Amino acid sequence: MKRIADSTVRRLSVYLRFLEGSSQRGLPTISSEELAAHGGTTSAQVRKDLSFFGSFGKRGLGYSVPELTSSLRDILGLGRAWKVAIVGAGKIGIALAQYDGFRSRGFHVVAVYDSDERKVGTRWDGMTVRHLSSMAADMAEYEPEIAVLAVPAEAAQEVAMGVVDAGFKAILNFAPTQLHVPPEVSVRSVNLALELEGLSYELSNRSR
Amino acid sequence: MKRIADSTVRRLSVYLRFLEGSSQRGLPTISSEELAAHGGTTSAQVRKDLSFFGSFGKRGLGYSVPELTSSLRDILGLGRAWKVAIVGAGKIGIALAQYDGFRSRGFHVVAVYDSDERKVGTRWDGMTVRHLSSMAADMAEYEPEIAVLAVPAEAAQEVAMGVVDAGFKAILNFAPTQLHVPPEVSVRSVNLALELEGLSYELSNRSR
Structure with a gap:
């Protein structure tokens, strides 16, 4: 697997926190702009960070909150203790x-x-x-x-x-x-x- | 004053720690290569980081440990409580x-x-x-x-x-x-x- 920068991994953790909050509030989807605003970065950076790990979201519809939450937890190795x-x-x-x-x-x-x-x-x-x-x-x-x-x-x-x-x-x-x-x-x-x-x-x- | 990146300031702190150790061991001078090895970076980056704050060191002779220690303490605002x-x-x-x-x-x-x-x-x-x-x-x-x-x-x-x-x-x-x-x-x-x-x-x- 390609070596991913620490700064990218750190942003994934920040996105995940925001997604978990969105999930608790029952939001079905989220845009890269919203993730960017919370992560202190740009929507282009959000898309680039996620692109290392697969294809997420649909143009114009954003990301599914439950799906992206689950994927990020898996990527970060948080599916286990x-x-x-x-x-x-x-x-x-x-x-x-x-x-x-x-x-x-x-x-x-x-x-x-x-x-x-x-x-x-x-x-x-x-x-x-x-x-x-x-x-x-x-x-x-x-x-x-x-x-x-x-x-x-x-x-x-x-x-x-x-x-x-x-x-x-x-x-x-x-x-x-x-x-x-x-x-x-x-x-x-x-x-x-x-x-x-x-x-x-x-x-x-x-x-x- | 020009806005300096957080990552640069963080490296200055790391250089300072190494300088303080060198000072305790009585070393008179230090090279950018030695600072780089300790800071996990390159000697070119060390020279660039320091260049934001003035002219330090002499080509071929390196940096005076007491002078650079004192300058970095001053730059980082550590000359006071x-x-x-x-x-x-x-x-x-x-x-x-x-x-x-x-x-x-x-x-x-x-x-x-x-x-x-x-x-x-x-x-x-x-x-x-x-x-x-x-x-x-x-x-x-x-x-x-x-x-x-x-x-x-x-x-x-x-x-x-x-x-x-x-x-x-x-x-x-x-x-x-x-x-x-x-x-x-x-x-x-x-x-x-x-x-x-x-x-x-x-x-x-x-x-x-």
């Missing part, structure tokens, strides 16, 4: 372990890990924090697929290699550092301070 | 209020707000959760500049308008929805479930 392990039981890790927004999209946190003996054994939302060293052995039991890394920057690369060795094929990285992993492992990064720096940049350059 | 208000004292909001990664970059959380009476008055890290209705009146006392929105999707637009009315000029949005705000207000969005969907997309399409 995914098992997630949180690595790092600090403030951010624990908040993520309890985050309803994950579960409601089919991402189920099945394990929380830390290497700090003071955190191992503590309980959060019915889950006991487990020691990082037991991760590889746990894989057979829990079969997690996505690792969420919420560890300090200086530990992130080493922890990432442990996660890869344990067999994870996807990492959501919250540590403010670039991870180097084998090409078969997918990584997405969320850098909270970096987003704030984007705002401080804009505030500074407005007031100049 | 910024006051941040967290709006929404749920799990994510409270984790963000206590997140060390903000403070260490000069972003100081000065207030936490919620509209839920059960949360108002509770204390976190020395801060008392305040009622959302007091935000406008608080502005004179706290003078916060950046609002971090950690509220449910269905409440986000209304809360955002309240934040704008109170005088904030920048919003970091964690709600999984597109905010509509006046053009003079800067918005960055972090959508955690959407990043996980990018991973489920990749996992699904690898195994096909």
Whole structure:
């Protein structure tokens, strides 16, 4: 399959959210203009994004909301549940372990890990924090697929290699550092301070 | 000043992190190739990104680490502290209020707000959760500049308008929805479930 840009995949998620809202309101069809307005893009871009995955909609009639919703869910791999392990039981890790927004999209946190003996054994939302060293052995039991890394920057690369060795094929990285992993492992990064720096940049350059 | 793309600003933040690491290790100069390797881009892109802001470095000698570090900090508005208000004292909001990664970059959380009476008055890290209705009146006392929105999707637009009315000029949005705000207000969005969907997309399409 052709390599699709991350930005395209991100827009598919945004379209899907809008479609789900339209579906709840009982709308039968939607135009590329409406999807574009919600996704902050153009209708030409909407048509191009969807064209990678097949032929959707009819000229002049728009897209069927139930059909496109179902197709996008399938394309994004949301037709099933995914098992997630949180690595790092600090403030951010624990908040993520309890985050309803994950579960409601089919991402189920099945394990929380830390290497700090003071955190191992503590309980959060019915889950006991487990020691990082037991991760590889746990894989057979829990079969997690996505690792969420919420560890300090200086530990992130080493922890990432442990996660890869344990067999994870996807990492959501919250540590403010670039991870180097084998090409078969997918990584997405969320850098909270970096987003704030984007705002401080804009505030500074407005007031100049 | 010319409008600079968000992606450029994001790369400046990444370069700055690498420069700060180089500075700690006492390196006097750095090449655009080294910055590029760390930022996941090309040396031509590094030179282009920096060229928007002035003339840096010398051909064949690279960039002075202390000078470029200082310039990037200035460009990104990090030469000063910024006051941040967290709006929404749920799990994510409270984790963000206590997140060390903000403070260490000069972003100081000065207030936490919620509209839920059960949360108002509770204390976190020395801060008392305040009622959302007091935000406008608080502005004179706290003078916060950046609002971090950690509220449910269905409440986000209304809360955002309240934040704008109170005088904030920048919003970091964690709600999984597109905010509509006046053009003079800067918005960055972090959508955690959407990043996980990018991973489920990749996992699904690898195994096909």
